[in-house]
Amino acid sequence: MELNIEKLPVHVTLIMDGNGRWATLRGRERVFGHAEGVESVRAVTTAAARWGIKYISFFAFSEENWNRPAAEVETLMGLMCEAMNKELPTFMENNIRFRVLGDLSRLSEDLRDSVEQTCRATDGNDGLTMILFLSYSGKWDILQAAERMAHDLIGNPGLRVDAALFGNYLVTAGIPDPDLLIRTSGEKRISNYMLWQTAYTEYVFTDTLWPDFREAEFRAALEEYSRRDRRFGKV
Numbered sequence: 251m252e253l254n255i256e257k258l259p260v261h262v263t264l265i266m267d268g269n270g271r272w273a274t275l276r277g278r279e280r281v282f283g284h285a286e287g288v289e290s291v292r293a294v295t296t297a298a299a300r301w302g303i304k305y306i307s308f309f310a311f312s313e314e315n316w317n318r319p320a321a322e323v324e325t326l327m328g329l330m331c332e333a334m335n336k337e338l339p340t341f342m343e344n345n346i347r348f349r350v351l352g353d354l355s356r357l358s359e360d361l362r363d364s365v366e367q368t369c370r371a372t373d374g375n376d377g378l379t380m381i382l383f384l385s386y387s388g389k390w391d392i393l394q395a396a397e398r399m400a401h402d403l404i405g406n407p408g409l410r411v412d413a414a415l416f417g418n419y420l421v422t423a424g425i426p427d428p429d430l431l432i433r434t435s436g437e438k439r440i441s442n443y444m445l446w447q448t449a450y451t452e453y454v455f456t457d458t459l460w461p462d463f464r465e466a467e468f469r470a471a472l473e474e475y476s477r478r479d480r481r482f483g484k485v
């Protein structure tokens with residue numbers, strides 16, 4: 251499907267919500283919804299690559315998600331491990347550079363290995379950058395940045411602290427702030443996601459559950475974004 255939109259976002263980020271409800275509606279286990287959700291991730295990512303979007307990111311697993319039942323956490327981690335290995339040809343064919351951001355120290359060694367391998371294998375790709383936020387929370391990111399910046403300030407008290415300097419310590423350093431955040435399943439909140447980075451992000455909320463969010467729904471969100479007038483606090 252071609253896309254004829256004049257004003258495309260540079261960075262689109264997605265909060266994938268509604269996998270569990272999608273599965274429950276079909277009388278299936280919640281994990282069935284997560285597995286179908288991986289298909290949506292592929293559909294949206296390959297469409298973004300085709301349409302010339304430079305960054306796409308997904309809130310795949312939050313710091314708070316560690317509190318879900320152990321079996322669901324395990325299945326989600328397994329799904330991500332499997333997808334990272336299985337999708338390598340998709341990344342190479344579509345010139346996608348893969349990255350993972352978050353508190354990786356909490357991931358299993360197996361998953362960390364898969365992350366490292368897939369990131370290394372795709373590092374030379376320069377089309378779309380796809381980012382998975384894994385074991386991530388916005389407050390965690392701000393705290394780890396503040397701690398590292400404070401450490402550097404002790405060694406260099408003359409350093410001028412401003413937003414640009416602070417941004418260099420966030421895990422998203424070097425990645426443009428999201429222009430558009432899409433959240434599925436009718437929930438209208440940010441859930442401790444990129445708190446600092448979304449200061450001027452446009453939000454699009456849709457009732458579609460994540461496993462049903464495919465190319466047509468993505469295009470509709472991009473069309474809505476293209477109609478927005480972004481003033482960044484100016485007139």
Ligand code: FPP
Pocket residue numbers: 266267268269270271272284285287288291308309310311315326329330333334382435
């Ligand atoms: C929210 O639905 C979804 C998640 C917490 C997990 C999202 C993760 C995936 C789809 C796997 C991604 C994998 C790769 C490789 C990108 P929910 O469980 O909160 O649904 P509910 O709100 O209906 O309960």
